[in-house]
Amino acid sequence: MEAISTLFWPTVAVLLTLAIYTFLWEDNPIYKVAEHIFTGVSVGYMIAQSWHNIIMPKLIVPTTNYFSNGRYLLAIYFIIGGLIGLLYLSRFSEKTSWLSRYPIAITVGFYAGFKIVPIWMTNVSKQLNATIQYPNGDSMLNLKMFGKFFDNPTWGNFISAINGPIIVIGVLLVLIYFFFSFSNDNIVVRASRKPALVVLMLGFGGSFGYTFMARISLFIGRMNYIFSDWIEILTTTLGG
């Protein structure tokens, strides 16, 4: 019996992995079966998990607890929240679907209001600050770094000397590239277009390479599962 719990399910996982990879040859029924199992299982799993991890512990249990503890005000908060949330269900009927706008308005309003300042700080002011100076307070266009490089011309010093200027120039170029108020004939727009594209393409190239690495890692992960974990289980279960 133990073999079923320890060996059976991992083997199913291995078979399903292989079934998905058959797609690399061509589309086939084995792949389709695996795909449909996945879709079906994930939907069912999500429904069950949502019930046990959201509706019960986040709404029903605290409400009943607060009622039994005599904290009626808190319980009423939960009930009001729950009722507003239930308005989402009004979408099932065309007549009442306008009601669902209330919970949407509340959540969107809350998030938009709350997000805007942190986004400004995270993506604008702090990033701009980092374009002017390094985290340790050194200036990005630090002439001392060049001095250091000319005193001791190593590769590392060269990189640290040109790093700051590259970032500053790159940021300025790309900001101008996405500046739409000047016409195409404008000398600044025309002159910066090509170099800005080079900077952008370098960035995208880096991103592409990283994504490739990620995809390979996923494949390695599956192979790791089959050739390390599963083989390990197989040998220990059958051998011992």
Add this chain to the structure above:
Amino acid sequence: MAEDKNEKKWYDYLLTIKKPLVYLGMFLVVIIPFLSRCKLKTYETDLVKKVFTRVEKIHEYNKEHPDSKRGILLGFDYGPSTTPENDPMLYAVLRHAFLRDIPVVAWAPYVAYLQLAEGRIKRIAKEYKAEYGKDYVFMGLAYPPTPYMISTGTDMRPMFNTDYYGNDVYKLPILDRFNNYDAFGLVVTISGTAMPEVWLRYANSLYNQDVAVATTAVNAAKFYAYAASGQFTGMIAGLKGAAEYEQMVTRLENKVIDEDIKEYLTGLYKNVDKDKYPEKYYEPEYTKSEINTAILRRRQAGRGMSSQFGAHVYVIILIIIGNVGYYFKRRDEKRRKTGKWGA
């Protein structure tokens, strides 16, 4: 058209390699390093070292202030689709924390991550005899994540009511202290999504909390800007980053435990009071296969790196082949048009 077929040049073969063959080659370069169990040491980069030293700093702070320790708040922000990359990161970070007795509070932002998180956290906790509710706690679902991050500015407990296992949050001793950002020396978000950005916005920008990120390579390029600006305390990116951290933690582990891991794990629960470790959280004993997987897990990313290396070399060769073929094809076409060569 028929003429073209007769005239199939060498570069045409290069440009029309059948896709299944390309995949087969990839399969081989990935699988051979695996089966040969070759070990590849990797160099350690600054961004990963920063995370490691930050955790070490927490350890030093805790040694100095044993009554008011600092903990790690762990955002388990990844799902089944990115486990191969994120798992080794989680294992390494958790091993580091438990090895240094740093309290860990963890939560997961989506329903689909929950079981994954629970299983993995307890597996590592078991390796270091971490007691649930005292050394670590898994709070369960924090959905939608934003209000939870905001409420951690003062106290996270009212948002949760109970932890994952249904314990009252006011009865878990670890949460007496570790319930707001002041008590956490570091937030570590291990993620295959854009969640680190959310952490950065709320925990870092609003509450000045240090945030370290462990991310899949897909998002690494995006997060580099934040890591370079110092907004992220450090970054573990992709399998490479995971391998680096794993290497550093293993080095530390060998120093701290100073015993063969197999023997260490076998003897771990021999002479302990088993009442301290309720079976609800994990079973305080080790089977043979569990020990074997625990040992394999210790260099999961490192093993992947040799395959990664093979795959990268393979793809570089493919890119070169493709471009060489393409270059000569274009040159021939040009020549044909200008009449310098051929018909």
Add this chain to the structure above:
Amino acid sequence: MKRFVYILVIISLLFSAGFAEEAENNNELDFTPKGKLEIKDKGNDDGTGVNVFFRPQNKPEEVKYYLLRVYYKSVSEDNLAAQYRIENKDRRYKFNVSLQKRRKHPYPNSRKGVARVYVSNEKGEAVKAFLTESTNTSASWFNINKLSAFMGVLLFLLFVYIFIKQARRGVEFFIRKIPGLEELDNAVGRATELGKPIYYIPGIGTTSRIATLASLNILAPVTRKVAKFATPLKVPNRDPVVMSIAQDVVKEGYMAEGRPDLFNSNDVFFLTRQQFAFAGAVSGLFKREKPGAVFLLGKFYAESLIFAETANDVGAIQIAGTDSVSQIPFFIAACDYTLIGEELFAASGYLSGDPLIVGTMKAQDYLKAILIVLLFIGIILNIFDIDIITKYILQR
């Protein structure tokens, strides 16, 4: 009567406990412990933060260890918020403490913090209390440290408001033509020459995504062009709401060119909501119908390369555009022309003149101009080690 007895018992117990504590702390020491203790409200918070400073004034030989305890409201074991062991190293110590009840429900938070310093031993136990300071804290309405962020956001919102309002009133703003915009016409022309259909995919986002709206704006001129040549146009959708808007847009486009006969509502269709099922269905359509031109404009996620690669496979000319930064590299690699990020909005604004998009574009341009100026000044000042801009504007 019984109740009074209980109360008496409880009070006496409390007293005895208090005395016990005092007795324990009255150990005789052969020196007087000295030090300077300060507790201050942290400010700019919800009223729970205090900063505690302690400067020992005994030599390390006299007192090696101190213990600092911070209570909320009053000194009692129940109200302990934090405690710190201090090894006397003859320097000033600073602690950030958050005043909270540890065990009980945290509401309401305290408005008073008490710090008390004890002489301690090696085990970290309290031997004798010798200093107690307290402070009242208050919650702030406004975090003054975030003033510059507030101003920045306010400025941006003001720009957006003013420009959208002006654009709606009919003020025409200049937006430059994206150099690659002719490619849209070329693609339609190519497909017509080949006699193949054109596919237009408005992304997989909902209407709440501005990229989807921008895409629907571009769909209008594309439809008009298509109507001129009578090339078949198909628009597969993932979102039902987007689909109904797209239907209207296409219909209007045909009407504007005087060819309502060409419009068939089945050409703008819904496929499925599942991300990868949608990707699979669309690439299946590409394989079967071999379109001459494919437009991939809007919000795309991980399925982007599936579209682009399949369309590339069947030899379609492809115009892509999205604001999802991580998908742009794939489009650049596989498509003939890519609108990068905001170019999608600019193209949409240029083609449609939609006040919402034009106004936002203009507001962004003004903001960018301010940021570029700020960046310039900041960099120049920073070279001369003046950090007004970074310290007081950007780091806040």
